Amino acid sequence: MKVSESSTDYEKLAKKIYEEILALQGVENIDVRHNVKIKGKSGVEHQIDVFWEYKYAGIVHRVLIECKHYSDAVSLLHVRNLHGLITDIPNSSGIIVTTIGFQAGAKEYANFYGMGLKLIRKPRGEDWDGCIQIINIQMKFNRNHYFDFKVDFDGKDQATIDLARQDPSIMSINSADIIVRDEGHEPCAFNLWLDRHIPSGTDSFGVECEVTLFPEKSYLVTVDGRELKLGRLVVKYISTFFEQDLEIDAMNLVEAVLQDFSSGEVEHMHHKNS
16 A cells, blocks of 8 residues: 555655654754755755755754655665765765665665665554554443423522512523533533533433432523522433443554664654644
8 A cells, every 4th residue: 555646745745754753853943845956066956855954962964855656676776866965965964765665785885875764654563563553442431311300499599589589480491491500610501510410320220210409509590691599409310321342553543654774663653634
């Protein structure tokens, strides 16, 4: 499976990966650009797939990255060409990234002159050797279904008494419209408020239950923002639950892997949508 559809996409992917590496290392003056033209000492202008420049410990580093979106191993010729680039462009080093690998002569030449050979490829299962790749989670969801309730307001709260006298209709409530506010909390829908105050438990799953609540500082909030202090609530409900298994495969979260060709070390994993 291809890691990208075209050579240009592959170059842009390499740019993203090295941007991420720089961000993680916290270096200064980050500059990662795609498709850059740079004039060498010879006066010749060179096209660079990805130009990576940064400042670390007071020293400016220039890295010329050539991207080979090939279906075969990269030959010695391309490594020699990169050597020519870093010779002509002062204070630079070179990296070739590809999809498959490098021929033996290319590897020997690059190692001798200190050039980096990297793979940017699709992730494989062995990339997680010694690490956790797949996590299985068993989840259990509990839920209360409320089907009947009775609300009594606090007959000792003067503000509630005054509101009821001024507008008796305010005492008629519809469960779908109830908004409740606990002191110190934002207002919420009635069923969410009940969830906060009525725990669901394995002892009562599937059985009709009744509970009486005496909230201390809870208020029914009317449509026009008036508040009535709650005194007692009698609620009938049934608790239900369902189970769901979830499998998280780290491979599905990774779009591409940066691997050093010589050592085989995985140096970076580029996550999807990052």
